Amino acid sequence: MPRGDGRLSHDLNPGEKGPRDACGVFGVWAPGEEVSKLTYFGLYALQHRGQESAGIAVSNGSKILVFKDMGLVSQVFDETSLSSLQGHIAVGHTRYSTTGASVWENAQPTFRATGHGSIALGHNGNLVNAAELAAMVAELPGSRGPRHRVAATNDTDLVTALLAGQTDDDGTALTVEQAAARVLPRVRGAFSFVFMDEQTLYAARDPQGFRPLVLGRLERGWVVASETAALDIVGASFIREVEPGELIAIDESGLRSSRFADAKPRGCVFEYVYLARPDTTIAGRNVYLSRVEMGRRLAREAPAEADLVIATPESGTPAAIGYAEASGIPYGSGLVKNSYVGRTFIQPSQTIRQLGIRLKLNPLREVIRGKRLVVVDDSIVRGNTQRALVRMLREAGAAEVHVRISSPPIKWPCFFGIDFATRAELIANGLSVEQIGTSLGADSLAYISLEGMVEATTIAKPDLCRACFDGEYPVDLPDPQLLGKEVLEDSDRPGATGAGTAAVSDVDGVATLLSGPGAADALRRP
Numbered sequence: 001m002p003r004g005d006g007r008l009s010h011d012l013n014p015g016e017k018g019p020r021d022a023c024g025v026f027g028v029w030a031p032g033e034e035v036s037k038l039t040y041f042g043l044y045a046l047q048h049r050g051q052e053s054a055g056i057a058v059s060n061g062s063k064i065l066v067f068k069d070m071g072l073v074s075q076v077f078d079e080t081s082l083s084s085l086q087g088h089i090a091v092g093h094t095r096y097s098t099t100g101a102s103v104w105e106n107a108q109p110t111f112r113a114t115g116h117g118s119i120a121l122g123h124n125g126n127l128v129n130a131a132e133l134a135a136m137v138a139e140l141p142g143s144r145g146p147r148h149r150v151a152a153t154n155d156t157d158l159v160t161a162l163l164a165g166q167t168d169d170d171g172t173a174l175t176v177e178q179a180a181a182r183v184l185p186r187v188r189g190a191f192s193f194v195f196m197d198e199q200t201l202y203a204a205r206d207p208q209g210f211r212p213l214v215l216g217r218l219e220r221g222w223v224v225a226s227e228t229a230a231l232d233i234v235g236a237s238f239i240r241e242v243e244p245g246e247l248i249a250i251d252e253s254g255l256r257s258s259r260f261a262d263a264k265p266r267g268c269v270f271e272y273v274y275l276a277r278p279d280t281t282i283a284g285r286n287v288y289l290s291r292v293e294m295g296r297r298l299a300r301e302a303p304a305e306a307d308l309v310i311a312t313p314e315s316g317t318p319a320a321i322g323y324a325e326a327s328g329i330p331y332g333s334g335l336v337k338n339s340y341v342g343r344t345f346i347q348p349s350q351t352i353r354q355l356g357i358r359l360k361l362n363p364l365r366e367v368i369r370g371k372r373l374v375v376v377d378d379s380i381v382r383g384n385t386q387r388a389l390v391r392m393l394r395e396a397g398a399a400e401v402h403v404r405i406s407s408p409p410i411k412w413p414c415f416f417g418i419d420f421a422t423r424a425e426l427i428a429n430g431l432s433v434e435q436i437g438t439s440l441g442a443d444s445l446a447y448i449s450l451e452g453m454v455e456a457t458t459i460a461k462p463d464l465c466r467a468c469f470d471g472e473y474p475v476d477l478p479d480p481q482l483l484g485k486e487v488l489e490d491s492d493r494p495g496a497t498g499a500g501t502a503a504v505s506d507v508d509g510v511a512t513l514l515s516g517p518g519a520a521d522a523l524r525r526p
């Protein structure tokens with residue numbers, strides 16, 4: 001909740017990205033299967049959606065156990081912890097966040113006792129009415145007083161508390177399924193929830209379907225997951241998407257579907273650009289094919305005189321392939337990526353920091369020397385990646401560097417689950433494309449058009465959320481102050497970062513020092 005000391009809460013946590021998540025969720029109902037291992041491999045397939053913390057909750061029908069910790073899926077779990085998680089229902093989560101408020105309490109699945117047992121819940125997305133939900137939690141019976149405070153400071157735990165604490169008029173506790181029918185219509189923003197009580201696995205998706213969520217079938221059970229690629233990895237066959245506005249419940253009497261809201265599809269276009277795995281299909285459209293098509297269209301919209309097309313690995317690769325194909329310029333590898341550089345908890349020394357992205361990308365000098373290059377990447381956020389890359393390619397002997405981006409300039413913050421920079425930090429906010437190109441040191445810079453990107457997805461434009469590109473937010477946003485990411489943070493709670501400069505990891509996983517306010521006033525600032 002906003003603090004009463006008159007200061008905006010984000011001032012205390014500069015640079016801290018807080019509980020805005022682009023996460024991965026996974027759930028399985030499968031008697032007779034090792035559900036904790038299936039969930040582990042499902043999360044492994046979704047690791048790209050969140051590298052900060054990982055967790056699995058398992059129910060054996062009478063008790064739920066939760067195991068979660070900071071780190072990658074492979075760092076959090078081992079044979080011992082997985083074999084201690086015995087049961088037939090599981091829910092798993094990988095979380096994207098940054099250091100600071102990335103405390104254990106905010107790791108997921110979140111867990112609560114209910115009037116009938118307990119609930120464990122994982123969330124992908126970001127809610128925009130957290131303040132309202134916090135007020136609803138405060139109204140729950142027995143929730144007054146500091147002892148009943150919600151320990152976590154994320155929007156997700158509010159929903160868990162609400163699902164756990166509903167009662168009917170005479171004070172009898174509702175079941176989780178009854179509570180979901182009452183609570184879910186009150187939740188605003190982006191949510192793909194996977195949750196369970198002792199007997200039942202649930203999946204719910206917001207009416208806009210901002211984030212993906214799919215249903216799959218095992219020989220002896222059911223799976224829900226953020227992406228179809230996670231179904232493939234555990235050998236589940238794709239059945240269908242969880243519909244926007246739908247609640248699914250799976251238990252021994254089978255699968256039940258109900259609606260808590262009408263569907264108003266506004267799937268996130270950035271899933272097609274960057275977030276999702278290329279081998280995933282969302283709303284019937286494969287992500288890889290979308291990216292290649294974005295590259296083809298980019299080549300037609302923004303041709304370049306060049307000798308070689310190279311990708312910014314890995315996420316720029318499909319678009320670079322499409323660009324090369326449509327332009328007739330050969331495609332080659334100009335950069336080698338170290339695939340083992342994920343989010344590191346080790347702060348780089350000053351010397352390493354200056355080397356920047358070299359930790360991750362190293363140029364192939366023998367390929368680059370003397371060439372006029374087209375460098376394709378999926379997006380520019382702050383511009384750090386392309387600026388470092390252009391310099392690196394020139395040092396490696398490139399004759400010319402033409403940067404081509406397969407999404408339009410990102411000008412607006414995302415309130416639906418992508419932890420972009422604040423509006424002030426977005427390089428495209430306030431600079432023309434030409435000025436950005438100059439700032440990157442490129443010989444030329446061009447972005448694909450909004451129409452080109454949208455058409456490449458084959459999804460109808462009105463059915464996509466493009467807010468980060470065009471500022472058209474599909475749901476009403478509350479007062480910017482109530483959107484602050486530390487809206488639930490308490491200045492004196494343990495783990496809250498003090499004023500000053502906070503260490504965070506940048507989008508490329510290399511820790512950097514950043515200062516500046518959070519996104520709380522992002523829409524107001526120039």
Ligand code: 5GP
Nearest residue numbers: 315377378379380381382383384385386507
């Ligand atoms: P920039 O360096 O311009 O700040 O960020 C652009 C780079 O970050 C691109 O190479 C793009 O692939 C990557 N990127 C874009 N969005 C995200 C995101 O939400 N998370 C992470 N980790 N990387 C991103």
Ligand code: MG
Nearest residue numbers: 312313315316
């Ligand atoms: Mg990239």
